[in-house]
Amino acid sequence: MPSINVAFAVVQREDGHVLMAERPYGKESAGFWEFPGGKFESGESADQAITRELYEELGIRLKVAYPWISYSHIYPDKIVKLHVYRIFSWEGTPSGREGQRISWENPSSVTVTPLLPANEKILQAIALPLIYAIINAGPCPGIKVKLMRRLIYLLEQGVRLMQVRIRSMNPDQHIQIMRPIVNLAHKYGAKILVNGNEPLALKSGADGIHLSANQLMNMRTRPCIPLLSVSCHNASELAHAVTLRANFVSLSPVRSTPTHPNVSGMGWKKFADLTNKLPMPVYAFGGLDSDCLATAMRHHAYGIALSSNI
Numbered sequence: 318m319p320s321i322n323v324a325f326a327v328v329q330r331e332d333g334h335v336l337m338a339e340r341p342y343g344k345e346s347a348g349f350w351e352f353p354g355g356k357f358e359s360g361e362s363a364d365q366a367i368t369r370e371l372y373e374e375l376g377i378r379l380k381v382a383y384p385w386i387s388y389s390h391i392y393p394d395k396i397v398k399l400h401v402y403r404i405f406s407w408e409g410t411p412s413g414r415e416g417q418r419i420s421w422e423n424p425s426s427v428t429v430t431p432l433l434p435a436n437e438k439i440l441q442a443i444a445l446p447l448i449y450a451i452i453n454a455g456p457c458p459g460i461k462v463k464l465m466r467r468l469i470y471l472l473e474q475g476v477r478l479m480q481v482r483i484r485s486m487n488p489d490q491h492i493q494i495m496r497p498i499v500n501l502a503h504k505y506g507a508k509i510l511v512n513g514n515e516p517l518a519l520k521s522g523a524d525g526i527h528l529s530a531n532q533l534m535n536m537r538t539r540p541c542i543p544l545l546s547v548s549c550h551n552a553s554e555l556a557h558a559v560t561l562r563a564n565f566v567s568l569s570p571v572r573s574t575p576t577h578p579n580v581s582g583m584g585w586k587k588f589a590d591l592t593n594k595l596p597m598p599v600y601a602f603g604g605l606d607s608d609c610l611a612t613a614m615r616h617h618a619y620g621i622a623l624s625s626n627i
């Protein structure tokens with residue numbers, strides 16, 4: 318079967334809406350909605366293809382194009398290798414220069430239909446926020462109040478995806494602590510994952526679980542929960558996370574951290590080599606702060622994970 322390379326872009330406004338385009342009359346799959354982009358021309362790189370396509374199709378000049386994920390989709394007559402970019406800044410006002418209809422859509426509630434089947438996973442992924450906060454807590458007096466305070470602080474800062482990791486706590490007390498956390502987060506439209514414990518996640522109404530790399534490698538089937546995130550450190554763990562259909566992973570350590578002084582960070586080059594061909598969102602983790610977001614995205618990260626200890 319022939320295989321073609323295609324570059325397309327998630328062009329995203331500040332309000333989170335993304336630009337979608339209808340495939341015009343005369344093209345294959347006319348009437349289906351897609352992200353703007355198209356086939357590589359002979360000798361072109363992915364970067365060159367996306368820059369040219371977005372100018373030809375929409376009349377916009379890209380300021381920065383972040384290379385994101387790559388994946389293949391098998392159509393009845395061909396394999397399409399999709400190279401996906403994320404665009405947050407451009408010059409010009411997008412318009413359908415090839416007669417195609419365009420629409421700004423909220424990724425969580427897309428109104429245009431039908432979509433190209435290869436694009437479902439992209440829409441699910443881009444509903445995720447750019448920052449993933451990990452709240453670590455050990456047993457300590459007043460832990461419930463301290464956790465709630467930290468949660469409120471993060472929610473007020475605009476964080477909408479959090480993992481809560483409480484060590485050494487009996488299951489009943491754990492649920493008692495998690496329920497109000499989940500309820501409050503949901504009032505802000507935020508999602509909560511609990512670390513490592515599927516029954517706890519279900520009983521506390523959390524949105525998902527986060528697995529350690531050890532738990533991941535011992536698991537053969539995906540837990541039955543909406544969101545699954547996983548800690549990964551190398552290529553084989555990433556590959557298993559893909560097999561288990563994790564929604565996203567954190568890949569660490571990018572830099573060495575005070576909590577793991579004997580482990581050296583992999584650095585951005587290795588991070589990019591590991592994530593470059595992955596079909597899922599990856600949060601860069603370990604020794605980072607929010608100023609690292611653009612650097613992370615230049616190296617194929619979806620966003621960054623930041624840890625916060627109690």
Ligand SMILES: Nc1nc2c([nH]c(=O)n2[C@H]2C[C@H](O)[C@@H](COP(=O)(O)OP(=O)(O)OP(=O)(O)O)O2)c(=O)[nH]1
Pocket residue numbers: 323324325344351352353354355356357390397399433435436
């Ligand atoms: N542009 C784009 N193509 C996609 C997406 N998802 C997806 O499966 N594809 C597939 C559909 C097509 O088989 C292929 C893109 O081919 P195309 O015909 O649009 O490319 P093009 O704009 O260069 O078209 P042309 O100049 O050859 O007419 O990639 C997407 O979101 N955007």
